Amino acid sequence: MTKNEIIEKTLKEIGPRLKKHEVPYREASDREQIVITELQKRLPETDIKTCEDFRHLNVTCCDTCHTFYPHYEMNLIDLADGAKAWVCDPVKWAIYPDQYQKLQEWAQNSPEGKLLRQIFGEDARTSELQP
Numbered sequence: 001m002t003k004n005e006i007i008e009k010t011l012k013e014i015g016p017r018l019k020k021h022e023v024p025y026r027e028a029s030d031r032e033q034i035v036i037t038e039l040q041k042r043l044p045e046t047d048i049k050t051c052e053d054f055r056h057l058n059v060t061c062c063d064t065c066h067t068f069y070p071h072y073e074m075n076l077i078d079l080a081d082g083a084k085a086w087v088c089d090p091v092k093w094a095i096y097p098d099q100y101q102k103l104q105e106w107a108q109n110s111p112e113g114k115l116l117r118q119i120f121g122e123d124a125r126t127s128e129l130q131p
């Protein structure tokens with residue numbers, strides 16, 4: 001996909017959420033402009049693969065990444081072949097499982113991870129992040 005195709009797709013996908021749940025800005029176009037501006041900054045002017053290109057990995061996409069704040073939550077990653085991809089967390093973790101493993105280890109062993117488990121009441125033995 002191109003940068004502009006991703007921007008169009010993103011606006012279409014988050015449009016209903018912006019209208020129903022977003023704290024209103026003065027104008028509806030203000031909400032869209034924030035998304036457009038951020039995506040213009042983050043996305044390169046090249047062909048970009050998306051989650052759809054990785055269906056063969058049998059990963060369920062993250063609804064939060066795709067529909068709440070995709071302009072902030074989605075990941076622009078470098079692929080091994082030099083291409084770029086705009087993907088949600090579960091797809092990124094399926095492409096780079098070593099990064100997912102590091103995140104799991106951090107969540108289990110870091111002071112911040114331990115604090116989060118205390119805050120959310122998760123037992124250390126059951127607090128694995130799910131892709």
